[in-house]
Amino acid sequence: MITALRGMKDLLPPQNRKFVYFLENASAIARKYGFEFIETPILEETALFKRSVGESSDIVGKEMYQFIDKGGHDVCLRPEGTAGVVRAFIEKKYDRQGGIHRFFYHGPMFRYERPQKGRLRQFHQFGVESFGIASPFEDANIILMLKEILDFFGIDYTLKLNSLGCSTCMPPYRERLMTFLEGVEKELCEDCQRRKETNPIRVFDCKNEACRILLEPAPRLGANLCEVCDTHFNTLRDLLEKEDVSYEIDPNLVRGLDYYNKTAFEFVSGDLGAQNAVAGGGRYDKLVSFLGGRETPAVGFAIGVERLMEMIEVPETKREGYYFGALNEDALTPLFLAATKQRRSDKVTMGYEVKSLKAHLKAADKAGARYCAVIGENELATGKIWVKDLEAKTETTREL
């Protein structure tokens, strides 16, 4: 028997209802904040992710589903959504138009990680990207939107915030960090020794306890921000406080993707286990120009849909619409026509097999229908249809 690949899951009942419930409500909230739906391809040129997510990241270094297609192109299943959206943004010349562009998207992402609870190889993200606003008001706006989405689903979370600085304050800070790391290099784990060479701030992402202890006295970017970044971060914090959004400053929050500057954030939940990030995002003001577009400030986030689904309950759905059933062969065609007519205003499913009334009532119940409508000998003779309201437990006969 052929089974699904490791780390890849089918979306079947009853989880499918949770998925749709999440997407519908998250999309409605995103629209309320002025975001519109877009879709970009799942397959992109590998170079796009190498340049944006970064060669030094685990995602690009170890986790890409990369292959050469039949035309000899080096392509990759997208590991995340931002790079494709930025590519589309530039390709459509929105960067040259200027102004504000806000998009949301959802779909499958692929990372060849070791599967475990909360970590899949194919998972879904619901993401938003806002282009054209450099102000921290937009950072606050999207954090509020994300909070509204999580609150809607009754999720318990902590918001973690950090600032990753900019091209003014990051290089001198990196020098200071390098000097510190050189002093402890021999004691760092192999991964951190590699990180030191490729992207030193990533050492703060290390899960190794020994490294964490070693890094405690390391200089932190938060205390080395330039005035512009410091003001940006303080304005964001002030707005969040005025909106009663509680947060924790986490100097270890460096994010696993290279494109961020200034604001970085994650919503983590104690209900998730080791993979506790339900959503993450931040500002990426240089990515559009880095990928060849005109410099455009941008900020966004993505929610891990499977992780979020672990924590939500779908409200009991009410019985809805009709189930149509035939009690004899002659009733099938008039019933089919009646079902089509009824579908103009209601949800309708029909059983094509002739069954007893009892069997049809059972099928209607299973289908979650509010009404069970049947045609038998009597109804055929009188041109009527018998309808039972499964909620009110009442019965009527109507004209066909």
Ligand code: HAM
């Ligand atoms: P990310 O933090 O890599 O950010 O992913 C966002 C979310 O996707 C995570 O918080 C997590 O819930 C979920 N996720 C990641 N990997 C897996 C996995 N293997 N299995 C299940 N869920 C997973 C990004 O991808 C950025 N593009 C977010 C962003 C948008 N930043 C700016 N705009």
